[in-house]
Amino acid sequence: MNYNLMVEDALRGVVRAALRHVEAHGLPGNHHFYISFRTQAPGVEIPSFLIERYPEEMTIVLQHQFWGLEIEEARFCVTLSFNKSQQKLTIPFSAVTAFADPSVQFGLQFKATVPAVAPQAKPPEPVRGVTTPEPFRSPERGAQDRPASNGADKEGEQPAERKGAEVVTLDAFRKK
Numbered sequence: 001m002n003y004n005l006m007v008e009d010a011l012r013g014v015v016r017a018a019l020r021h022v023e024a025h026g027l028p029g030n031h032h033f034y035i036s037f038r039t040q041a042p043g044v045e046i047p048s049f050l051i052e053r054y055p056e057e058m059t060i061v062l063q064h065q066f067w068g069l070e071i072e073e074a075r076f077c078v079t080l081s082f083n084k085s086q087q088k089l090t091i092p093f094s095a096v097t098a099f100a101d102p103s104v105q106f107g108l109q110f111k112a113t114v115p116a117v118a119p120q121a122k123p124p125e126p127v128r129g130v131t132t133p134e135p136f137r138s139p140e141r142g143a144q145d146r147p148a149s150n151g152a153d154k155e156g157e158q159p160a161e162r163k164g165a166e167v168v169t170l171d172a173f174r175k176k
Contacts, residue, residue: 004111011108012093018101020071022062030103032063041095043075047087057097060089 018033036059037044039051050058060080062069067079067086075092100107 008110012096012110014108015096015099016071016073016076016093018099019069019076023069023071027062031101032061032103034098034100034102035060035062035091035096036098037091037095038097041092043090043092044095045088045090047082050082050087050089059098 015035022033036057038057039046039054040056060078062078065081068077068088070077074094075090077088077090079086079088081087096110098107098109
């Protein structure tokens with residue numbers, strides 16, 4: 001029995017449940033989500049200009065400007081604005097690599113369940129409306145947590161200062 005896979009699937013269910021709540025009721029209070037995913041994973045449907053810009057992974061932010069959030073058992077769809085053009089994204093839950101809600105300092109990081117593409121020479125440049133924070137890393141791996149930054153909501157505004165998200169990693173449950 002592959003318990004690691006079962007635990008990851010259960011935690012992806014947390015992401016699904018959070019998105020279903022937002023689909024039904026909207027985002028409550030200051031809640032907002034950072035969702036990182038592999039852009040080349042099977043089932044991901046995003047515009048080609050985003051794949052060119054983010055050939056491996058990208059992070060989307062669901063906060064003020066998103067439309068048409070639809071949650072299915074295996075995937076979700078959402079429309080976001082990129083350079084003043086609305087684009088629909090379809091993302092399977094199996095492609096999600098990280099989920100965070102900085103308003104309550106909550107975060108999950110997932111092992112890739114799909115093959116990764118070759119690493120990039122340099123990190124991608126951010127697209128307005130899309131934030132690419134440092135990946136969530138567990139302290140056991142020696143990486144330091146950084147505060148998530150959602151950027152300025154409007155031109156000229158400074159981003160709100162945030163504390164690092166609490167990360168739940170599966171390493172604590174794995175046999176060494």
